[in-house]
Amino acid sequence: MTKKDNREAPKVIPEHMNPPIASEIVRRDGEDYLQTNEAMFTFYKRTKGEFSRYFLGLRDEMKIHGIRCPKCRAIRVPPFELMCPDCEFAEMEYVEMPDQGVMNSTPPITYFAHSLFQSFVPFGRGRVVLEGAETALPIQVYTTKGILTPFIFKRGTPVKIVFRDERLGKPTDIFAVPLSELPARLQSKSPLLESDLDFSKPAEPPVGKPTEAHRAAYRSALGLLQELAKGVESSPRAQHNLAGWKRLISWKTAGGNLTLDITDGQLAVSGDAPKGPADLVMISDDPQLLVDWMSFKEALTNAIISGKLWISVNREFTTVFKLDRLPRSIHRDRK
Amino acid sequence: MRRVGIVGAAITPCKGHWIERTYYGLSQMAVRDCLKDAAVSVKDVDGVVYGIYNDIFELAAIPEHPLHGIVGMANKPGMRVTNGGATGAYAMLAAYTWIASGLYDSVLVLGVERATDCFDFESMTETPEVIKTIGWSGDTFFERELGWTASDSYAEMVLAYMDDHPSDLKPQISAKIAELLCQQAKNNPYAQRCDELVTAEMAMNSRYVVYPFKLLEMCVYSEGAGALLFASEEKAKAISRNSGKPPIWITGVGASNEHSVAGPDYRRHKYMGRIWSDHISAQKAYEMAGIKNPLDEIQVVELHDAFIKQLQITMGEFGFVEIGRTDALVEEGIMTPGGRVLVNPSGGLTFGGHFVGGSNVMSTWSARREMINRGLKHGLIHGTGSTVAQYGVCMVLERGE
Numbered sequence: 001m002t003k004k005d006n007r008e009a010p011k012v013i014p015e016h017m018n019p020p021i022a023s024e025i026v027r028r029d030g031e032d033y034l035q036t037n038e039a040m041f042t043f044y045k046r047t048k049g050e051f052s053r054y055f056l057g058l059r060d061e062m063k064i065h066g067i068r069c070p071k072c073r074a075i076r077v078p079p080f081e082l083m084c085p086d087c088e089f090a091e092m093e094y095v096e097m098p099d100q101g102v103m104n105s106t107p108p109i110t111y112f113a114h115s116l117f118q119s120f121v122p123f124g125r126g127r128v129v130l131e132g133a134e135t136a137l138p139i140q141v142y143t144t145k146g147i148l149t150p151f152i153f154k155r156g157t158p159v160k161i162v163f164r165d166e167r168l169g170k171p172t173d174i175f176a177v178p179l180s181e182l183p184a185r186l187q188s189k190s191p192l193l194e195s196d197l198d199f200s201k202p203a204e205p206p207v208g209k210p211t212e213a214h215r216a217a218y219r220s221a222l223g224l225l226q227e228l229a230k231g232v233e234s235s236p237r238a239q240h241n242l243a244g245w246k247r248l249i250s251w252k253t254a255g256g257n258l259t260l261d262i263t264d265g266q267l268a269v270s271g272d273a274p275k276g277p278a279d280l281v282m283i284s285d286d287p288q289l290l291v292d293w294m295s296f297k298e299a300l301t302n303a304i305i306s307g308k309l310w311i312s313v314n315r316e317f318t319t320v321f322k323l324d325r326l327p328r329s330i331h332r333d334r335k
Numbered sequence: 336m337r338r339v340g341i342v343g344a345a346i347t348p349c350k351g352h353w354i355e356r357t358y359y360g361l362s363q364m365a366v367r368d369c370l371k372d373a374a375v376s377v378k379d380v381d382g383v384v385y386g387i388y389n390d391i392f393e394l395a396a397i398p399e400h401p402l403h404g405i406v407g408m409a410n411k412p413g414m415r416v417t418n419g420g421a422t423g424a425y426a427m428l429a430a431y432t433w434i435a436s437g438l439y440d441s442v443l444v445l446g447v448e449r450a451t452d453c454f455d456f457e458s459m460t461e462t463p464e465v466i467k468t469i470g471w472s473g474d475t476f477f478e479r480e481l482g483w484t485a486s487d488s489y490a491e492m493v494l495a496y497m498d499d500h501p502s503d504l505k506p507q508i509s510a511k512i513a514e515l516l517c518q519q520a521k522n523n524p525y526a527q528r529c530d531e532l533v534t535a536e537m538a539m540n541s542r543y544v545v546y547p548f549k550l551l552e553m554c555v556y557s558e559g560a561g562a563l564l565f566a567s568e569e570k571a572k573a574i575s576r577n578s579g580k581p582p583i584w585i586t587g588v589g590a591s592n593e594h595s596v597a598g599p600d601y602r603r604h605k606y607m608g609r610i611w612s613d614h615i616s617a618q619k620a621y622e623m624a625g626i627k628n629p630l631d632e633i634q635v636v637e638l639h640d641a642f643i644k645q646l647q648i649t650m651g652e653f654g655f656v657e658i659g660r661t662d663a664l665v666e667e668g669i670m671t672p673g674g675r676v677l678v679n680p681s682g683g684l685t686f687g688g689h690f691v692g693g694s695n696v697m698s699t700w701s702a703r704r705e706m707i708n709r710g711l712k713h714g715l716i717h718g719t720g721s722t723v724a725q726y727g728v729c730m731v732l733e734r735g736e
Contacts, residue, residue: 125483298540
């Protein structure tokens with residue numbers, strides 16, 4: 001790779017994650033403390049060694065390799081060892097695996113991810129037992145039917161392995177989808193490519209006709225939201241929750257529209273639609289959800305999972321978490 | 336093997352972020368207070384075992400080296416242990432063997448960790464970067480790039496348990512345990528969340544972080560330090576006579592690390608629906624200590640509650656309730672006030688705090704405190720860690736005279 005290529009290629013550490021050289025004073029209990037922006041970074045040209053055949057198989061051949069012990073005949077996927085420790089370190093042999101299997105157990109769904117994965121939430125990471133294998137292959141799981149909820153995959157759910165169109169020789173070159181979501185012609189297609197799938201993009205759901213109960217709940221919600229915005233002004237925890245964040249949110253309910261405007265530690269609220277294009281649209285037919293959220297009876301995250309709340313952009317879960325924190329932060333600071 | 340006793344213990348306050356102290360300062364605070372508790376001079380200590388989990392948290396690849404001189408151990412042996420969440424318990428196991436073998440007479444265990452110096456400049460918060468830092472602990476060839484985190488790893492195990500036992504781990508029971516631990520943390524002046532009020536209803540309604548884990552039913556990230564002083568029988572008795580505090584004997588020790596790859600047979604791979612590391616380590620510790628029925632013989636348990644639902648399964652693995660019926664911990668009043676066993680009187684890692692390298696030291700500090708103050712005969716302490724609850728360590732404690 002030339003220096004020019006190096007400058008133009010996508011970076012191992014995304015540019016936006018890299019903070020400036022800076023320091024600041026933090027005051028606590030009347031004392032000043034100095035803190036500085038730092039990083040612990042090391043670059044690698046890391047060999048995949050004995051795993052190269054597996055990852056090259058994914059990347060170049062769209063094949064999944066396992067290993068079989070010639071003595072106990074156990075097949076293990078991925079091929080994570082050269083020798084079988086159960087058979088006095090007998091040399092394993094490579095075998096090609098089918099691209100269908102079942103979930104080893106119910107996979108966890110992550111809603112609050114680490115900093116490298118925040119734009120991918122919600123995502124699932126499970127393990128698939130490919131036909132004939134003893135061990136389970138770690139893999140991301142997806143649905144083609146909208147937001148991933150915990151009720152789509154269970155232990156034993158039949159799944160199909162799908163190959164990414166662009167593959168890099170990484171575990172993320174493949175993912176699993178429920179076999180039942182695929183038409184018969186795709187169930188039997190091997191290899192199945194990401195571009196073969198129809199990832200339906202759910203359209204914005206319509207808001208229902210308002211009832212008197214909706215209107216009353218809307219009035220309560222607007223009042224509570226205005227109190228919440230005022231509470232942020234006097235809550236260091238809440239301001240910290242919203243620090244450095246800017247989002248214009250349009251919240252539609254059957255009782256009426258709302259706008260939430262987050263600007264670096266502050267929250268402004270109004271009882272109408274936003275003036276400009278919103279970064280995030282949230283739709284809950286019943287405005288009582290907002291009341292329940294601010295009264296600690298329902299988390300917005302959980303409302304999305306249960307289908308009571310629709311959001312326009314999955315990666316804006318990060319904003320939803322910030323909103324979810326506010327009532328508790330204000331409550332704690334008031335105490 | 337020689338008998339080993341705990342004769343001193345101290346922890347610093349657990350905080351979400353210690354701006355006022357580095358891990359150097361926290362370490363000195365814990366060691367000073369531990370030696371004061373034991374009423375001995377640092378000159379009388381033969382060596383130290385450090386429990387520090389993650390280099391990245393400390394921004395140093397040999398994070399213990401600058402501590403050695405400042406905790407008074409210059410020219411004495413010092414060894415760092417790092418074993419995921421079970422780091423503190425494994426550090427104690429190392430110190431135990433140093434003394435039981437006859438090599439040394441008194442050894443410090445110092446567990447210390449930072450976490451929230453880590454900062455995500457995109458969300459402008461600490462937590463996503465803390466989770467990322469822990470994320471480097473997962474398998475780096477096959478799993479890390481899939482989004483592996485400590486939470487989703489333990490969730491995977493808990494969900495598999497729920498596949499086997501769908502009627503156990505009811506949401507209202509986990510929420511009730513969260514409320515109980517919150518109340519117990521008020522008895523711990525060093526607890527990170529001792530001023531917080533979390534009711535079962537609040538826990539029930541808190542948001543999912545990783546399904547099925549909710550925000551108020553999982554441990555917090557903490558910074559802090561804890562120190563313990565271990566001594567041989569003769570030395571422990573002498574120190575105890577001087578300090579006026581009874582020795583707490585370590586009468587049983589067990590440890591187990593499972594396979595990290597999932598498969599149907601726990602003897603060959605990781606069976607996802609159980610925590611065999613907890614089961615095996617507890618059984619080994621019981622066998623060594625002569626414990627036949629833990630529910631009848633052990634009065635206080637300080638276990639590593641990374642997640643409330645994992646606490647329940649771990650109590651099942653320990654034999655206090657049946658696997659598949661761990662809701663009995665609350666439904667039959669086993670761990671509720673006035674119940675048969677005191678579980679995590681410190682508030683546990685959920686409300687007390689979780690400074691990873693020293694969390695199990697905190698648990699031991701608490702168990703010892705309860706055994707001395709309440710006159711309890713037997714205690715059990717525990718550490719779990721690594722991916723899918725792979726590591727487990729248990730120690731049975733017995734109050735001396």
